[in-house]
Amino acid sequence: MLKVGLTGGIGAGKSEVSRLLVSYGAVLVDADRIAREVVEPGTPGLASVVEMFGPGILAADGTLDRPALGAIVFADSDRLATLNAIVHPLVGARSAELERAAGPDAVVVHDVPLLTENGLAPLYDLVVVVDATPGTQLDRLVRLRGMTEEDARARMAAQATREERLAVADLVVDNDGPLDELEPQVRAVWSELTARAARQGAPE
Incomplete structure (x- = not known):
């Protein structure tokens, strides 16, 4: 591989x-797409993000309000680092899973x-x-x-x-x-x- x-x-x-x-x-492993998957409603990832940034980052339907979260983290490098510390390990684990499924060639x-x-x-x-x-x-x-x-x-x-x-x-x-x-x-x-x-x- x-x-x-x-x-x-x-x-x-x-x-x-x-x-x-x-x-x-x-075989594509898309980090952005996986980053969306790991914070879908009901995931431990979304629960962690809400715990850290508050319920104001949720849309009315319970999904992540990306513009609201973006407004917080893109203006503050420390907050961005906090978000990355939650999301990146989850993305890494899912990426490794997809890689294993791809096959040796x-x-x-x-x-x-x-x-x-x-x-x-x-x-x-x-x-x-x-x-x-x-x-x-x-x-x-x-x-x-x-x-x-x-x-x-x-x-x-x-x-x-x-x-x-x-x-x-x-x-x-x-x-x-x-x-x-x-x-x-x-x-x-x-x-x-x-x-x-x-x-x-x-x-x-």
Whole structure:
């Protein structure tokens, strides 16, 4: 099994890259999706978050009110660290479960937004970084996701810098251009990943 860490700044286009990799045959372990699962109503994760941040972070239907929680943690690094200390171990356990189910020959791609920030690169056989300039990220967040420029800049500032991400990359996908330039790059990355997986699985 080849364990790949996939990361990129907000608005860099990481979701599109992971979608393409899955279409080629990768097994995706999506940290964001798992992070949502572990705080669904009735989970110990949600109970812990409410205990720490209060019932004001719940919506009327009992689900986590993400914007309300986001407003608290994105403005305060200590509160963000507290939230991460609850959620990350739960995400790690679920990720390991999915990995075990993937099989020995799989290319398992872990989609990890905060890979650089949390020093997780050593956990993977190699790291793929989806790269875009800060100007491109900002444009996508405002134009495609409807964020205010202030909110978009705050989200970007809360993440690692572009230079910090590139420093941990084994392979880089340049997603500064239009989508049609992305697919050939991701296909080339997939060829490299499958070649490495085959070498890793070959007998000595």
